[in-house]
Amino acid sequence: MTTILIIEDDMAIHSLIKETLDLHHFQTLSAYSGTEGKLLFQQNEIDLVLLDLMLPGMNGEEFLQGLRENSSVPVIVISAKNDQISKLELLTNGADDYIIKPFDIKELLARIQIQLRHATKVSVSTPNEVHYKNIRINLDTREVTINQQILHLTGREFAILLLFLENPQKVFSRANIYESVWHEPYFDGDKTINMHISNLRNKLNVEETNYIKTIWGIGFKFDE
Known part of the structure; x- marks a missing residue:
């Protein structure tokens, strides 16, 4: 059963989310502070995290930063x-999605399903390893290494890198990438792809090689 960790200190919102997820047959774990959420994450197998930002003790930003040091589990921020600016900072620092309060519970459910479908699709893909030069992706563990050094990627960064490695000759437009990874229509002018590509480039740059090439006027492709 899919396990979702809810980290939210507002009792009414927390109860609404939990009751809805229970009705849709998800297993839920409840935390009311960042510290409690961190402990539950360490003690359990979590498939997705719903994260508030304004939390007592360890806040949501601190929780997310610590989580991304060793996990690519999808995180949806609810704030x-x-x-x-706040939205872009959170996406840059590792959130996979961001939903603003007050929110429509049906929209939240749809966003959860999108994240879980993507994670499931990646985990069952074959073969269980994709590699290019010194980059290796283990699809069973979702571990990414370059020169045997582990890279800590967000769920979106992982999906973009996998898309590139599975199609090394293809030039992707921003719309191609967005619709393949987010599974939503792309709106021209959205800076989300540029931000994720920039973050991914920085993380891949451990050996000072620019793996992701910009094709001006078109989009991006992976270094041949």
């Missing part, structure tokens, strides 16, 4: 912060 009252609705400015673009």
